[in-house]
Amino acid sequence: MRDDELFSFEDARQRLGESFDPLPVPAIPPADPDLDRVVVELRRLRDASAALAMSEVELGDIADRLGEVASLLESRVAGPADRLETMWKGAGTRRSNPVSGPENPIAPPVDFVGCDDGSVMATVTLGPAYQGPPGCVHGGISALIIDHMMGLANHWGGRYGMTAHYELDYRSPTPLLQPLTFRCWVHEVDGRKTWTHGTIHAGDRLCVEARGLFLEASVPVPGQPGTRSTVADGSQ
Numbered sequence: 001m002r003d004d005e006l007f008s009f010e011d012a013r014q015r016l017g018e019s020f021d022p023l024p025v026p027a028i029p030p031a032d033p034d035l036d037r038v039v040v041e042l043r044r045l046r047d048a049s050a051a052l053a054m055s056e057v058e059l060g061d062i063a064d065r066l067g068e069v070a071s072l073l074e075s076r077v078a079g080p081a082d083r084l085e086t087m088w089k090g091a092g093t094r095r096s097n098p099v100s101g102p103e104n105p106i107a108p109p110v111d112f113v114g115c116d117d118g119s120v121m122a123t124v125t126l127g128p129a130y131q132g133p134p135g136c137v138h139g140g141i142s143a144l145i146i147d148h149m150m151g152l153a154n155h156w157g158g159r160y161g162m163t164a165h166y167e168l169d170y171r172s173p174t175p176l177l178q179p180l181t182f183r184c185w186v187h188e189v190d191g192r193k194t195w196t197h198g199t200i201h202a203g204d205r206l207c208v209e210a211r212g213l214f215l216e217a218s219v220p221v222p223g224q225p226g227t228r229s230t231v232a233d234g235s236q
């Protein structure tokens with residue numbers, strides 16, 4: 001990784017060009033429209049449970065009722081190993097990943113757009129479930145989102161690869177409850193290697209800058225002997 005690549009928002013903007021016009025990315029609809037509704041409700045529960053402590057809620061009753069729902073689901077859905085096999089049929093990671101996947105309740109979610117300059121952008125406001133320092137986003141959450149988003153930027157730029165190395169500089173605190181702008185773009189390519197950069201801003205203030213190295217690679221797909229995925233192919 002090159003040490004001379006630290007950049008300000010202005011540098012990044014210059015690098016990317018002036019046009020950030022978003023381009024449509026085809027959505028993959030759910031197999032069952034109620035699936036996305038269920039996950040929306042789970043996210044409401046997630047956010048409410050981040051505020052349970054010091055609330056006036058009768059928690060014993062809540063635990064019983066949630067336990068009933070969880071037991072109902074567990075007895076009817078596939079186990080995790082079986083689910084890993086079906087997950088790569090159809091929508092692939094696009095519907096189930098932990099950053100933007102509409103089927104994944106731990107995804108904030110972050111909704112990305114591809115821009116006509118080749119970058120990928122997202123605006124997201126994160127709540128207390130993602131807290132690290134007081135009032136601030138946990139640094140690992142920033143890293144998760146940036147890593148995933150650099151993968152998308154690679155895809156958007158016609159590249160693919162597994163993360164081999166990435167590094168972040170936390171330049172200023174990343175606030176919760178305020179819109180954050182994430183942006184990633186392919187910086188340089190060489191054979192199997194792709195160097196990808198990213199930033200997180202709160203308004204005009206630079207919070208995080210990131211540099212990643214991705215290497216073209218493939219991994220075996222669970223339940224599909226002899227099949228390997230480049231990860232970036234997403235849906236099959």
Ligand SMILES: CCCCC/C=C\C/C=C\C/C=C\C/C=C\CCCC(=O)SCCNC(=O)CCNC(=O)[C@H](O)C(C)(C)COP(=O)(O)OP(=O)(O)OC[C@H]1O[C@@H](n2cnc3c(N)ncnc32)[C@H](O)[C@@H]1OP(=O)(O)O
Binds near residue numbers: 025112120156163
């Ligand atoms: C907005 C709209 C976008 C459109 C969206 C539409 C569809 C989207 C569809 C799909 C979604 C796309 C993306 C999904 C997003 C994110 C995916 C999640 C990302 C991850 O979550 S991914 C998990 C973490 N990741 C790993 O789990 C990797 C484990 N790892 C390995 O599997 C190996 O490690 C591997 C394969 C990486 C390399 O192994 P290898 O054997 O192929 O490579 P090898 O060692 O031969 O090195 C070759 C050359 O790379 C250099 N090199 C190697 N490693 C380096 C390092 N760390 N630092 C610096 N240089 C390094 C060497 O020095 C040599 O360099 P040289 O050739 O110059 O000598």
